[in-house]
Amino acid sequence: MTTAALIVAAGRGTRAGGDLPKQYARLADRTVLALTVEAFGNLAEIEHIQVVIHPEDGALYASALALSACRILAPVHGGATRQLSVLNGLEALENANKGITEVLIHDAARPFVQPDTVRQVIAALKTHPGALAAIPLADTLKRAGPAGLVAETVPRAGLWRAQTPQGFRLGDILAAHRKAAATGRDDFTDDASIAEWAGIPVAIVEDTPLNFKITTPLDLRMADKLISAPNLSGWLPATGTGFDVHRFTDGDHVMLGGLKIPHTQGVDAHSDGDVVLHALTDALLGALGDGDIGQHFPPSNPKWKGAASYIFLQDAVARVASRGGRITNADVTVLCEAPKIGPHRDAMKTKIAEIMGLDPTRVGIKATTTEGLGFTGRREGIAAMASIMLLLPHNKPAA
Ligand code: MG
Secondary structure (H helix, E strand, O other): OOEEEEEEEOOOOOOOOOOOOHHHOEEOOEEHHHHHHHHHHOOOOOOEEEEEEOHHHHHHHHHHOOOOOOOOOOOEEOOOOHHHHHHHHHHHHHHOOOOOOEEEEEEOOOOOOOHHHHHHHHHHOOOOOEEEEEEEOOOOEEEEOHHHOEEEEEOOOOOEEEEEEEEEEHHHHHHHHHHHHHOOOOOOOOHHHHHHHOOOOEEEEEOOOOOOOOOOHHHHHHHHHHHHOOOOOOEEEEEEEEEEEEEEEOOOEEEEOOEEEEOOOEEEOOOOOOHHHHHHHHHHHHHHOOOOHHHHOOOOOHHHOOOOOHHHHHHHHHHHHHOOOEEEEEEEEEEOOOOOOHHHHHHHHHHHHHHHOOOHHHEEEEEEOOOOOHHHHOOOEEEEEEEEEEEEEOOOOOO
């Protein structure tokens, strides 16, 4: 079984808003088409992807898929109707001579197709010549009569909404499409109806409503909400770590997490020597692949003498924002024998959350001694380690 996905992207529909056909609308800086292609490209079961595009969309297609890592065949041009576009795509798959035995035909405007749905359609093709994703009707159906009045209630038992993908054996569905075209039928609205007309049995695979077709401006807004949710595709997680040390010297306080904490010593530093904020700054810069604190705020520059370290951290936070990124959480460990961190933990969480624009529940503060060992154990200095997680938009590399 060699399976190809045929993605139909030749439509002109601009009802979703904007000047471009909906498959080229942007969601989180990528196009609907790129998301749809990647949904199939991410599945090992799909060996080839063929996209059918409108003859005028070559440049749009090239830029839409420039960022996609998927292996896809050169696009083919569609015809006057969806049906004829699918026929062109099927002919291209046949002519590709890649031994393709099964084809899953899918609308480009359904970027949220779920891996399970695709796999179930493929599985159904092992026992049926055709299979389509569909959703059982939940609403009561009314047939409208004259003057906008209800004429009757239509029983919904056994009724399903046809979605895509719709899978077939390539030879079967190509023959059915050729026959439909040859007999002048060009009004089929999906491929399962051509299969039915040609006598090919089609099994139903229950689909999820997430796999909706982007048609109207509201659909596009809903799609944007979905793609912007950090647990869905469109974001790349990036982690960063930071570490900082300052030597104790004469003084009466240390700055930690933006707080002035009384102590029997101070720290030797060019800035205010806040190891917590320095470690956090480096962790953010690390997640961005954007150098380190010494590079952005060199100690050789007198401008930073005695500087409050929240300035460095806020600069790093702004760098995240300028990449369109989001900070998920921050976690810090302070290493010292003294001062005690516990009494200041909550205030430090609040202060760091404020500097970074995070909810305090997203900030972790921990402290440990080093059991009298090493420079911290000998009370020669204080150290802090920090970890950060960011979400960066998929198309903006972290370097
Ligand atoms: Mg430092």
